[in-house]
Amino acid sequence: MDARRRRTNERHRSRKSDRRFLDDRAVSPVIGKALEAGLVVLYIGLLTTTLYSGVVPKYKVAVGHEVGDRVLSKTAERVQQSVPADGTNVDVRMRVSLPETIRGHEYVIRANGRMLTLDRSDGGSNSSVRLSLPSRVATVRGNWSSYDPAIIAVYSGPDGLIVELKRGKRGTNR
Numbered sequence: 001m002d003a004r005r006r007r008t009n010e011r012h013r014s015r016k017s018d019r020r021f022l023d024d025r026a027v028s029p030v031i032g033k034a035l036e037a038g039l040v041v042l043y044i045g046l047l048t049t050t051l052y053s054g055v056v057p058k059y060k061v062a063v064g065h066e067v068g069d070r071v072l073s074k075t076a077e078r079v080q081q082s083v084p085a086d087g088t089n090v091d092v093r094m095r096v097s098l099p100e101t102i103r104g105h106e107y108v109i110r111a112n113g114r115m116l117t118l119d120r121s122d123g124g125s126n127s128s129v130r131l132s133l134p135s136r137v138a139t140v141r142g143n144w145s146s147y148d149p150a151i152i153a154v155y156s157g158p159d160g161l162i163v164e165l166k167r168g169k170r171g172t173n174r
Contacts, residue, residue: 064103064120069127071099072118075109075150076129079116079140079163082152088136090161092154095168100146109150111140111165137161 075096082094100106108119114137117128131140138157142165144150149168154161 067099067102068107068118068120071102071107072109072116072127072129075118075144076116076131079111079152079165080132082154083133083137083161083163084154088161089156090154091156092152094152094154096144096150096152098144098146098150102146106146108143108145109165110143111163114140116140133163135160137163139163140165142166 075098078094078096082092084090084092098109102120105121107121110117110119114131114133115128116131117126119126133140138160140163144165145167151166151168153164153166155164156162
């Protein structure tokens with residue numbers, strides 16, 4: 001009987017050790033998946049940090065400059081188109097559509113003589129463009145804010161045509 005008890009005890013012990021071994025093996029896939037998920041989260045975090053700390057802000061600044069140049073170019077084009085081909089006794093009003101912001105900030109377009117200047121409130125580079133107007137235009141004056149409707153008025157003055165940049169009232173065309 002002693003031999004029989006020994007064999008039974010040995011079998012029982014080996015089953016317990018097999019269970020422990022199987023229990024340990026069940027933990028390995030869970031730990032492996034958790035490590036994989038952790039690596040993916042770490043990779044995404046590093047990629048996001050890299051993009052938003054260097055590449056994306058520089059791209060936004062470059063796009064802001066490009067949009068500012070386009071706004072100024074289109075504005076100059078519209079001012080030049082508003083002057084009639086001939087005549088000195090004129091009265092023209094034309095509405096100009098402008099974006100409300102450049103890179104989320106307001107801006108002002110100023111006219112001085114035959115120059116248009118874009119002044120940005122976000123500290124971005126200001127730019128200017130010279131207008132190509134007929135000699136019968138005496139001056140270009142006024143300014144536009146990005147949040148107000150923009151109107152070009154061309155009328156006769158004592159020394160020639162006057163082109164004026166006027167701010168309209170919100171909700172109206174004039």
